[in-house]
Amino acid sequence: MSVPLLETRQLRKSFGGLHVTRDVNLSLCAGDKVGLIGPNGAGKTTLINLITGVLAPSAGSVHLGGEDVSRLSQAQRVKRGLVRTFQITQLAPTLPVRRQVEMAIHEREGSIGRLWRPLHAYPQVQDEAQSILQSLRMAGLAARAPIELAYGEQRLVEVALAMALRPRVLLLDEPMAGVPAGERQVVLDALASLPSDLAILMIEHDMDLVFNFADRMLVLAEGAVLAEGSPAEIRRHAAVRAAYLGEEA
Amino acid sequence: MSTLSLAPPPLWRQVLPYGVLLALALLIYFYFPDQLPLAARIAALAIFVMSLDLVVGYGGLATLGHSALYGVGAYAAGLLAMHLSANPLLGLLVGACAGAVLAGLSGLFLLRYEGLTFLMLTIAISQIAQNLASKLRHWTGGDDGLSGFKVDKILGLASFDLQGRVAFIYCFVVMFISLWLMRRLMASPFGLACQGIHQNRQRMAALGTQIRWQLLKLYILSGVFAGISGALAAQVAQIVGLDTLGFELSAEALVMLVLGGAGNLWGALVGTVIFASIHHWASTLNPYHWLFIIGGMLVLMVLLREQLGRALSARLQALQRVLRSKPVGTSA
Numbered sequence: 001m002s003v004p005l006l007e008t009r010q011l012r013k014s015f016g017g018l019h020v021t022r023d024v025n026l027s028l029c030a031g032d033k034v035g036l037i038g039p040n041g042a043g044k045t046t047l048i049n050l051i052t053g054v055l056a057p058s059a060g061s062v063h064l065g066g067e068d069v070s071r072l073s074q075a076q077r078v079k080r081g082l083v084r085t086f087q088i089t090q091l092a093p094t095l096p097v098r099r100q101v102e103m104a105i106h107e108r109e110g111s112i113g114r115l116w117r118p119l120h121a122y123p124q125v126q127d128e129a130q131s132i133l134q135s136l137r138m139a140g141l142a143a144r145a146p147i148e149l150a151y152g153e154q155r156l157v158e159v160a161l162a163m164a165l166r167p168r169v170l171l172l173d174e175p176m177a178g179v180p181a182g183e184r185q186v187v188l189d190a191l192a193s194l195p196s197d198l199a200i201l202m203i204e205h206d207m208d209l210v211f212n213f214a215d216r217m218l219v220l221a222e223g224a225v226l227a228e229g230s231p232a233e234i235r236r237h238a239a240v241r242a243a244y245l246g247e248e249a
Numbered sequence: 250m251s252t253l254s255l256a257p258p259p260l261w262r263q264v265l266p267y268g269v270l271l272a273l274a275l276l277i278y279f280y281f282p283d284q285l286p287l288a289a290r291i292a293a294l295a296i297f298v299m300s301l302d303l304v305v306g307y308g309g310l311a312t313l314g315h316s317a318l319y320g321v322g323a324y325a326a327g328l329l330a331m332h333l334s335a336n337p338l339l340g341l342l343v344g345a346c347a348g349a350v351l352a353g354l355s356g357l358f359l360l361r362y363e364g365l366t367f368l369m370l371t372i373a374i375s376q377i378a379q380n381l382a383s384k385l386r387h388w389t390g391g392d393d394g395l396s397g398f399k400v401d402k403i404l405g406l407a408s409f410d411l412q413g414r415v416a417f418i419y420c421f422v423v424m425f426i427s428l429w430l431m432r433r434l435m436a437s438p439f440g441l442a443c444q445g446i447h448q449n450r451q452r453m454a455a456l457g458t459q460i461r462w463q464l465l466k467l468y469i470l471s472g473v474f475a476g477i478s479g480a481l482a483a484q485v486a487q488i489v490g491l492d493t494l495g496f497e498l499s500a501e502a503l504v505m506l507v508l509g510g511a512g513n514l515w516g517a518l519v520g521t522v523i524f525a526s527i528h529h530w531a532s533t534l535n536p537y538h539w540l541f542i543i544g545g546m547l548v549l550m551v552l553l554r555e556q557l558g559r560a561l562s563a564r565l566q567a568l569q570r571v572l573r574s575k576p577v578g579t580s581a
Contacts, residue, residue, distance in 0.1 A: 052455075078457030090455065092448035095441075098255055103445055106438040107456045113463060115470075118436040120257040143255050161456065 003066040004029050005199045006051070006082070006169045011060035013043075013050055013223075020046045022224040023060065028169060028199040035214030035231070036203045039243070043223040044203045045087060048171050051201075052084050053077050064169070078107075081168030085158045087177055087203075091146040097157050098142035101129035104164035132160050136190050152183025159190045170194070172202040176209055211235070219243075266515060267429065274421050278414070286413035287529055292420035293481040295521040296427045298505045299514050300474035305503070306511030307435055308467045309447030311364075313499045314371030315475060317355070317378040320494030322348040322476025323483040324382065324389060330398040330484070337400045341423065341480050348476020349469050351378070356468035360461050372496060379494040394490035395483075409485065416485045423481055424518075427474055432514050434470065443467050444512075504543075508550055 004027035013021040020043045028034055038044050049055040051062055053074040061070040064080045072080075092100055105125045106112040120126070133139050136156050146154050155175060162170055172191075179187055191213065194200065204210040211217070217234040219227040227237045234240055257263070277288050297319050304310045322344030329343045355374045359367060382389045389395055402408045407415045434440060442463050445453045453460055483489045492498065501524070509520025527546060531539035 054454075073459075074454050075457045075459050078455070084455055086451070086455070090449055090452040092445050092452060095444060095448060096255055099441060100445070103438070103441050104456050106441070107458060112438050112442045112458065113466065115434050115437050115439045115466075117438075118257070118433070119438060119441060122438070126255075161452075165456065 002029055004063070005032075005065055006201070007063040008047075008051065009061050009063065011047070011050055011062065012058050013046055013055060014058045020223045021050060021057075022222070024220070024223075024225055026201075026218055026225070026228075028201060030168070030197045030199055032199045032216065033214050034199075034201050035210040035217045036201055036220060037205075037207070037210060037217065037234075038220035038226075042220040044220055045173060046223075047220065048084060048173050048201075048203065051171065052082060078165065081166070082171070083162045083165045083167035083169070084171040085162055085173055085175060087173040089146075089151070089154045089158055089178075091154060091157055091161075093147040094145045096143050096145060097138065097149075097160070098126070098129050098133060100146075100157065101132055101160050101164045102126060104161045105129055108165050129164065132163050135163075135193060136160055137186070150180075150183055152179045152186055155179055155183075155187050156190055159187075159194075163194070167198065169199045169201070172200060172204075174203050174205060176204060176206045267425070270425065270428075270518075274417075274425075278417065282412060282414070285417040287525070289413055289416040289420040289485055290482070291522055291525045292417070292424040293478055293485060294502075294505075294525060295518045296424050296478035296481065297475055298502045298509075298521045299428060299431055299517040300471045300478060301499075301502050301506055302511055302514055302517040303431065303435070303443075303467055303471040303474070305506060306513070306517075307440060307443040307447060308464055310360075310464065310468075311368050311503075312371040313368055313496060313503065314373070314375035315471075315502060316494055316496070316498040317371075317375040318348040318352050318472045318475035319479035319482075319498065320375075320378060320382070320489075321351045322479030323489045323493045324395060324479075325476070326480030326483045327395040327398055327489040328388065330400055331395070335399055335401040337403055337419070337484050340400065340484055341477050344476040344478075344480025344483070345473045346476065348472035348474070348479065350472075352469045352472025352475075353465070356465045356472075360464050360468065372499075375494055375496060375499060379491055382491055382494055389489075392491060394488055396488040398487060400484045400487065420481055420485060423477065427477060428514060428518065431474060435514070439463070439466065504547060508547070510554075 007027040008024055011021055011024045012019070024047060026034070036044055036047070046055065050057050053069070053072060057070060061068050063069065064077065064082055067080070069077050069080065102119065102125050103112065105128055109125070111122070130139060130142060133142050136159060138153070138156055138160065141149060141153060146157055149157070175187060175191065176184060188209070202210060202213060211231045214231060217229060217231050218225060219234060219237070219240050221243050226243060227234060227240050229237065277284060300318070301312070301315050304312055304315065325347035326340035326344040329340050359370050359374065362370060383391055400409065403415060403419050409416050435443070442453070442458055446458065446460055446463060450460055479493060482493070505520040505524040506517050507520070508523055509518065510516030524543070528539070528543060531542040
């Protein structure tokens with residue numbers, strides 16, 4: 001059996017007496033598309049923050065490709081292929097879109113700290129950035145600043161940044177949050193175009209989207225895993241229907 | 250909706266601002282010989298304000314203790330000239346190293362913090378440096394400052410003269426090279442990363458950027474140029490006082506940066522020239538109340554800068570359209 005790309009073992013996080021993540025075990029192999037759902041306050045974003053290293057766990061561990069990365073910084077985990085997007089778009093508001101993608105590529109290639117060669121002396125980085133934007137049908141936005149883009153387009157920039165880092169595991173935190181109906185298809189197309197061998201964990205409140213996207217579902221309630229299974233199994237799961245989806249679902 | 254430029258500007262556009270700067274320097278040299286000592290001081294100070302721009306404009310770190318890096322460069326160059334070598338270029342090198350070392354050591358501590366905490370701690374660092382300089386009388390001359398040192402001929406060619414001609418050329422050349430170097434360094438992937446950190450730390454952390462390390466590099470780089478600036482000022486004035494480490498200098502430099510606009514280094518230069526010129530003019534006009542003029546000017550600049558910027562930008566765009574349009578009567 002292959003080693004999971006991402007695995008959490010008995011992951012726990014408490015803030016004083018408040019237990020927001022309770023002994024969560026999950027594992028993702030290459031090509032897995034896992035949907036993470038749960039009511040507001042279930043601890044979904046906290047779980048992402050624990051996995052990425054933004055928060056330190058109170059107990060348990062996070063493993064990437066079999067390596068325990070629980071004590072590694074966020075930057076070190078990114079270097080090992082663990083990349084995330086944000087629930088609320090996080091971009092440099094006035095830097096041109098392509099520059100931001102270039103920045104991600106420089107980061108991946110380890111050339112971000114180089115002082116002497118100007119940016120235009122890295123034509124291969126510029127070409128790659130442009131081709132990533134082209135693949136997301138955003139080439140026309142390359143020279144625009146995120147502050148001038150529609151929210152759906154900003155979401156795509158986040159996806160472009162994630163792709164530029166060539167992740168092995170991608171954590172998508174509510175990719176559809178705040179995206180107007182008219183711009184949803186663009187984001188959906190972008191998600192569909194992600195590499196097939198990428199392990200993806202997607203948090204999403206849009207049930208239609210997440211049930212269609214994921215081949216496995218994980219339901220979180222009060223910080224603990226309530227249920228796990230295929231989308232069809234989760235739809236039928238009595239506890240999930242009662243606790244989250246509602247009896248009508 | 251605007252489109253930002255991604256391609257490097259044509260060579261003539263890269264060279265033009267430096268050409269204009271050189272032309273202005275020649276104009277001052279030949280037509281305003283009485284103002285050369287002032288112009289030399291402004292050139293040395295401009296390096297300091299540009300070094301502050303690296304930290305504030307590129308890194309997004311608001312500091313009010315930058316004078317510590319300037320002052321330590323000034324004292325290092327003064328002490329070198331007094332005890333070891335009067336070579337001016339070696340003095341600049343030692344000033345740069347002193348600024349870098351203090352920036353590195355203080356940065357290791359300061360950059361653990363952000364925002365107001367960072368700002369307050371930078372003030373504390375400059376106060377500590379000033380107090381140390383005051384107490385170590387044997388080395389620094391205490392409240393009397395460091396004086397009585399001489400500097401050799403620049404490149405063995407020319408000594409500082411009473412008219413300030415050599416000092417002006419020396420300061421201008423060092424400033425010119427510093428400006429070019431800083432702009433070059435900030436056009437690199439590192440400069441881009443600094444801008445990214447300035448605009449959104451959370452995003453940069455998610456890209457895997459080691460934020461504190463990159464900021465420390467920027468802070469050290471800034472220390473190098475602040476140290477050069479201090480050393481240059483010390484060599485030209487041949488005196489170093491406690492005020493070189495003081496809060497007032499940091500605050501004034503920040504005002505100059507705000508005046509000219511942060512984040513592209515040219516603004517730092519323009520702000521220094523405006524502030525120092527008006528300072529000189531206002532203090533000549535009214536030695537007791539010149540600060541009112543500076544204060545009023547600052548209020549106006551802050552309130553009207555956006556409108557002035559928009560008006561200037563519209564004029565420049567109109568000029569560009571005129572230059573690009575074909576002469577009447579020409580066919581396609």
